[in-house]
Amino acid sequence: xxxxxxxxxPELLIKDYDAYKAVYxxxxxxxxxxxxxxxxxxxxYDATFYAILAMSVRGExxxxxxxxxxxxxxxxCNYCCTESLxxxxxxxxxxxxxxxKLDDDRTDSGFFKRLxxxxxxxxxxxxxxxLLKYGYNDFDKIFSLMMKAxxxxxxxxxxxxxxxxxxxxxxxxxxxxxxxxxxxQIRVLKSFGYYLGKWIYLIDAADDLEDDLKSGGFNxxxxxxxxxxxxxxxxxxELMNNVINEAAHMLLxxxxxxxxxGNQRILENIVTNGIxxxxxxxxxxxxxxxxxxxxxxxxxxx
Amino acid sequence: xANNPYEVLGVSPSATDDEIxxxxxxxxxxxxxDNYTDSPLADVASEKMKEVNEAYDxxxxxxxxxxxxxxxxxxAGATGSSRYSDVRQMxxxxxxxxxxxxxDGVPVQxxxxxxxxxxxxxxxxxxxxxDAYNCFQTACNMDPTNQEYRNALNYAQNRRGxxxxxxxxxxxxxxxxxxxxxICTGLCCADTCCECMGGxxxxxx
Numbered sequence: 001x002x003x004x005x006x007x008x009x010p011e012l013l014i015k016d017y018d019a020y021k022a023v024y025x026x027x028x029x030x031x032x033x034x035x036x037x038x039x040x041x042x043x044x045y046d047a048t049f050y051a052i053l054a055m056s057v058r059g060e061x062x063x064x065x066x067x068x069x070x071x072x073x074x075x076x077c078n079y080c081c082t083e084s085l086x087x088x089x090x091x092x093x094x095x096x097x098x099x100x101k102l103d104d105d106r107t108d109s110g111f112f113k114r115l116x117x118x119x120x121x122x123x124x125x126x127x128x129x130x131l132l133k134y135g136y137n138d139f140d141k142i143f144s145l146m147m148k149a150x151x152x153x154x155x156x157x158x159x160x161x162x163x164x165x166x167x168x169x170x171x172x173x174x175x176x177x178x179x180x181x182x183x184x185q186i187r188v189l190k191s192f193g194y195y196l197g198k199w200i201y202l203i204d205a206a207d208d209l210e211d212d213l214k215s216g217g218f219n220x221x222x223x224x225x226x227x228x229x230x231x232x233x234x235x236x237x238e239l240m241n242n243v244i245n246e247a248a249h250m251l252l253x254x255x256x257x258x259x260x261x262g263n264q265r266i267l268e269n270i271v272t273n274g275i276x277x278x279x280x281x282x283x284x285x286x287x288x289x290x291x292x293x294x295x296x297x298x299x300x301x302x
Numbered sequence: 303x304a305n306n307p308y309e310v311l312g313v314s315p316s317a318t319d320d321e322i323x324x325x326x327x328x329x330x331x332x333x334x335x336d337n338y339t340d341s342p343l344a345d346v347a348s349e350k351m352k353e354v355n356e357a358y359d360x361x362x363x364x365x366x367x368x369x370x371x372x373x374x375x376x377x378a379g380a381t382g383s384s385r386y387s388d389v390r391q392m393x394x395x396x397x398x399x400x401x402x403x404x405x406d407g408v409p410v411q412x413x414x415x416x417x418x419x420x421x422x423x424x425x426x427x428x429x430x431x432x433d434a435y436n437c438f439q440t441a442c443n444m445d446p447t448n449q450e451y452r453n454a455l456n457y458a459q460n461r462r463g464x465x466x467x468x469x470x471x472x473x474x475x476x477x478x479x480x481x482x483x484x485i486c487t488g489l490c491c492a493d494t495c496c497e498c499m500g501g502x503x504x505x506x507x
Contacts, residue, residue, distance in 0.1 A: 162430035169429060194429050224432065238471060245461060245468030246431040252467035272467070279469035 004203050006045035008273035016266045022064045022078035024048045030087045035127045042098045051090035052263050057179045059261035060086050092136040099128045100143040146171035154218045164220035165201045172197030188257045195251035206240045207282050237283045248275050307357035326358045398427045415445035
């Protein structure tokens with residue numbers, strides 16, 4: 001979960017944007033209430049998406065109330081219903097994914113980052129204890145299994161894209177599946193979660209490609225296509241885009257079959273426009289931006 | 303769907319194929335999206351349409367499956383076209399794990415185009431889109447004339463092109479030029495400038 005699943009704001013209706021923000025703010029508040037004020041900081045777009053999806057599938061929360069923002073008391077925000085199973089689930093998802101992500105980062109990052117992680121870790125552990133107390137053992141198990149499976153596949157030198165993406169895809173498929181209320185919907189949501197997980201994993205891998213090449217870290221694209229330093233950036237971006245498109249296509253087909261009871265426009269915006277623009281940004285625009293910055297710097301140096 | 307497909311179509315399980323087709327056509331006409339273009343019930347209609355389609359497919363698939371096993375004894379010997387008819391049947395019935403196990407048991411040197419095609423199909427069902435794509439490519443390279451393999455590869459290429467879902471790099475960017483918005487903003491600006499100088503372009507504001 002890295003903040004890649006977000007709406008494309010210009011394409012949203014204002015009322016839908018308000019509704020999106022209301023869920024975002026409610027989740028922030030809910031994290032604070034259930035896990036302590038500092039937990040509000042791990043609020044993410046991905047967890048917000050999960051909250052909206054869960055609300056829509058279960059038909060929860062269709063009204064909003066006004067309240068004050070905890071973080072910035074001068075600001076008034078809309079909040080959706082105060083007691084909601086979906087918010088609780090999304091908060092649990094945030095905590096579990098954050099805890100295990102931190103656990104993973106601890107082993108493979110530089111000195112300063114490791115130091116920072118050591119400072120944050122006691123908080124994460126405390127949140128996780130609460131998570132278990134609240135009965136979210138399934139979330140905890142899904143992520144711990146995912147990390148273990150991820151470690152296993154990455155130790156295989158011949159590991160390709162599909163194999164590398166499988167643990168994350170499986171984890172999200174389990175997380176999406178639990179929202180379903182009947183057999184058909186279990187199948188639909190399972191498949192949706194699988195491809196969403198795959199999409200997230202791959203877009204993150206594409207985003208990290210350059211860093212991984214430099215540091216020699218594991219990257220599925222490097223493995224599959226034997227990418228070496230000094231590669232043709234445009235060609236590789238096109239190639240990665242093709243691979244990621246396939247996940248996006250499949251997740252959209254599954255999305256079309258989910259029984260939704262509210263906020264469809266927001267969700268559709270996210271799975272179509274949001275995903276499209278994120279791919280465009282990560283794979284094509286970001287590189288250009290970096291190049292521009294670089295050429296600016298060199299011209300200043302001259 | 304928990305609904306009995308025969309109930310959905312309103313026919314008895316002993317109905318002939320033609321009767322089922324007739325019932326399906328009648329319902330499909332009734333729920334056709336064209337009938338509901340401006341109706342608030344369009345979503346309900348499409349849901350119904352889906353149910354009807356599903357019911358029809360289920361019945362037809364199950365009947366077709368029965369038909370082919372009944373004639374399988376003679377057909378397999380006569381044509382012998384597919385070494386993998388059992389694997390194909392498993393894939394059709396959703397037993398992808400079994401199908402994959404059998405395919406993986408085939409030694410590497412005996413794997414021909416059809417093997418790669420079927421392996422790709424199994425992988426695709428599992429969600430392993432990248433490996434599936436590679437398999438379809440291999441199948442097409444080994445047997446470039448086979449339309450079945452070609453179709454599978456074409457579908458994969460379409461998915462990868464981002465025509466539905468994802469980002470399509472070939473899509474024309476928004477045409478540069480003067481949109482309706484630009485005209486309005488331009489006029490407003492011109493009006494403001496005129497007013498600064500004491501004149502007026504748009505009288506009402």
